[in-house]
Amino acid sequence: MLDTVFIYSHGNVMKKELPAKYYLAHFRELIEFVTSKCMHLLEPKHSEFINKINQLDEQSQCMLARVYSRKPYLVQAQSLTYEEIISPHQAIYTLKKAGILFEPNEQHYSQLLAHLTKPALLELLSNYDEQISYKKSAAKGALVNSAREFFKSCPHELAPLYSQYVINNRSDYYEYFEFLFAGKLSSGDVNHQNRFVMRDLGLTATREGHSESLSRFETKAEGQSNYLLNRYRLAFKNITDENDYVALAPQVLVQAAYGAIAVALKNKLLVQLFKQLKNTNSELAFSLLEGCVDDSEAHEIQIREQYRLGNKQWVKARLEAIIENPLTDDLLYFADDFLMRKFNKQTRSRLSTMLADTQCVLEIDELYRGEVEQGVNDYYTGQGMQVFNTENTLWQSLFGLVFWHELFIDTPYPLCNEFDIYPQVLRLGNFYAAQPAQINERLAQCQTPQALLKLVCKNAAQYFDQPNGLFKWHNELLQPLEALILNSPIEALIDHLTNMSKHYLQLKDGYPDLMVIHNGKVHFEEVKAPGDKLRRNQLTTIDNLKSSGFEVHIAVVKWFIDPNRIYSVVDLETTGALKGGNKITEIGLVKVQHGKVIDTWTTLVNPQRHIPGFITSLTGISDSMVSNAPVFADIVKPLMAKLAGSIFVAHNVNFDYGFIKKECEMAKVPFKMPKLCTVVESRKAFAGLKSYSLGNLSKHFNLNLTSHHRALADATATAQLLLLIQKSQS
CATH class of the missing domain: 1.10.720 (Transcription Termination Factor Rho, Rna-binding Domain; Chain A, Domain 1)
Known part of the structure; x- marks a missing residue:
């Protein structure tokens, strides 16, 4: 039997088939990986289990793979019928006889x-x-x-029922094998078998050119401690009874952690358990914090809790010790700030001073309340500056493209299998320590902006579309990178790339929202709406950027109503609803400022598909009318020029906005604007009306709607409605 999978892509349905024994192929692939790469990570019981599997006939192996693909702990034997298994009862009997599968019993x-x-x-x-x-x-x-x-x-x-079931004992052996392969638990993090299926169907990202899988762990202690801690993590996640936290805490506390990843996971679990138990079992809770090893969050919590309990001398000594020898910059900022405010009675620490010195207040139109970054972007763009929405993507992509060779090719910690796309060396937090000579040599090759840009472009061209776990590829990826490199001091770029290589886990996120280019110089803007606060990781990253030589502003937004707003009132005619591959057939646009119409524009659009008869009856737009009209890609630039610097307005705005956004995405043109809906605003301004459709509102207010369901006529009526709404609000 072939399993059929239907895949939906861009409105088309593709049919793909999997071979009858694909479960068995995946099962054997995993067993082969364990026997060839991970025998040093197994206990005798695991080796014995593999030996039993290898002695099974193919039908029995098929049945075991099918049982292990099920989720329930108990599986009804009569449900295990598959065309590729000729005699399911015989296969189950063989598995029972081999001591691999068991029936439930009175227990x-x-x-x-x-x-x-x-x-x-x-x-x-x-x-x-x-x-x-x-x-x-x-x-x-x-x-x-x-x-x-x-x-x-x-x-x-219940004896007659026991014989009707088999126990799905995948957690006894097979789950550990999956964990060794994936580094994640199939029971809670990733559906391991589905990943193989999606790979076979070409629907999941795997590393191109993968040649050999490698063991994820070096020692049995490392592999098993990571596995058990992940089991505890899932147990914590699934707790529904508060008493279970008390039972779980001692188990996590005594669990050994070997390797940096296991230590970090244990620390995280202990802190999470502390938060659950601090109000009900403080003694146990504090013992959990003491069990953390070199964990910044645990140090901070301990200090705050001990200060709250009045142990001020202990707190002061701990703060001074941290400042003398900080684990991370993040913890140093906390200790510096806490010591200044609580003991030196100063309201502004070094960090607070840095923040105050970088703040600037920007007055932004309140229509951007839901899109504050876009408001600041448009503010600077309106002043003739070049602005990029960057946040973490800019630096993650620069880091990945500069160090691609060291991260993915010539690395002491190669990726373990084709599904691994995130560099193991970054997860371990020792990228620079593992290969300082190679990293320094790489940076030495980038001592001019041109050399750095050449390296970035070369790696982008060579490795484009290869999954990497750091950033997503897209056609405009290089544009902000080129602007950054050519408008920044090369010394600042090299210094920050060096810092990222040494402290990646601290500097992988928290970057400012915007990059602004003005007069050939780059600066960054972290945008904060009223009431927003900076997170600690943002403080760490901003301070690090400033230390490297970059200019960084904290843009504190103050809302105001802009009397000079320009409203672009838009109406579209389409072949149908937004979903289902429908397209635009006509665009009408009326621009309004200071209560007056200042511009109008309209065009038919060739949708490159048939216009249904009922749509033609409604709008009067037929296939013949649009046959010689421009396609959307041909009018997107003049349309964007018309819309630039204005507020997007429509009656049921998400419909019109959604169509233009979809068309712009297909044309690879960025589109993002503040928007206003005259349906919503009409309900506020004219409460109590029976209907808020454009036709009924036009009749009620005697608006000039001469040719309903033609774009410019509807846009004109909507513009008149907007003016009525504004008049009612004045």
Whole structure:
């Protein structure tokens, strides 16, 4: 049998088929990886399990792969029927005989009862009507509790049911194998088998040119501690009873952690458990913080809690020790600030001073309340500056393209398999320490802007579209990088790239929202609307950028109503609704400023598809009318020029805005504007009307709607409606 998968792409349906035994192929691929790369990470029980698997016939291996593809702990044997397995009962028998699969027994009566469907439970309980009190209308949970209470003393009564099931014991062995391959748990983080399927279908990103898989861990202790800590992490995530936190905490506390990744995970779990227990079991909670190893968050929490408890001398000594020898810049900023405010009675620390010195207040039109970064972008663009929305992407892409060779090709910590796209050396936090000579040599080759730009462009051309875990490829990726490199001091760029290579985990995020180019010089803007606060990671990154020699502003936004606003009132005619591959057939635009129409513009658009008859009846626009009209790509530039610097207005704005945004994406033209909906504003200004359709509002207010469902006529009526709304608000 072939499993058929339907894939939807750009409105088209593609049909792909998987071979009948694809589960078995994936199963064997994983076992082959473990036996060839990870034997040093296995216990004797794992090796014994692999030996049993290798002695099975193909049908039995198929059945085991199918059982392990199921989620429930108990699997009904009669449900395990597949065309590629000729005799499922024989395959199950073989697996039981080999000691790989087992039937549930009396110890599993509770899980079995919970697994039954409600009809099956009612049928079971009906055999004991005189002994059990229950209601047929009760919820399944109540029926399960009634059944558990009864069968607790006689689990042998369920013997006929036990033989109908097998235990899905994938967590005993197979889950560990998956973890060694993926570094994640299939039960909670990633569907391991689906990843193989998506790879076979060409629907998931894998590394091009992958040749050999490698072991993820060097020692058995490292592999097993990472595995067990991930099991605890999922247990924490799934806790529903508060008492389970108390039970889990000591287990995590005593669990050994080998390797940087395991230590970081254990620290994170201990801090999370502390937060759950601090108000109910403070003694246990504080012991969890003491169990953290070199963790900045744990240090900060301890200091805050001890200060709250009045242990000020301990706190002061700990703060001074951190300042003398800080784990991270982030912790140093906290210690410096806390010591200044709590002990030296100064309201402004070094960091606070830095923030105050970088702040600038910008008055931005309040229509940008939901798009504050876009408001600041438009503010600077209106002053003739070049602006890029950059945030973390700018520096992540620059870092990845400069150090591509050291991250992905010639690295002491190569990626483990084709699914790995995030550099292992960054996850470990030792990129610079692992290869300082190579990194310094790479930076030495980039001592001029031209040399740095040449390297970036070369790697972008050579490795374009290869998944990397740091940034997403797109056609405009190089434009902001070129602007950054050619308008920044090369010394500042090299210094910050060096800092990123040494402290990547601290400097991977928190970057300012915007990059602004003015008179051949770059500066950065972190945009903050009223009430917004800077996060610690942002403070760390901004300070590091400034230390490298970059100019950084904290743009504090102050809202105001701009009397000079220009409103571009837009109406579209289309072949149908936004979904389903429909296209624009006509655009009408009316520009309004100071209560007057200052410009109008309209054009038919060739949708390059048939216009349905009912649409032609509604709008009067036919296939023949648009056959010689321009396609959207031909009019996108004049349209964008018309819309520039204005507010996008429409009646039901998301419809018109959504169509233009979709068309611009297809034409690879960025489109983002503040928008205003005359439906929403009409409901506010003229409450109580029966209908807010454009036709009914035009009749009610006697608007000039001469040819309804033609773009310019509807845009003109909407513009008149906008003026009425503004008049009612004045």
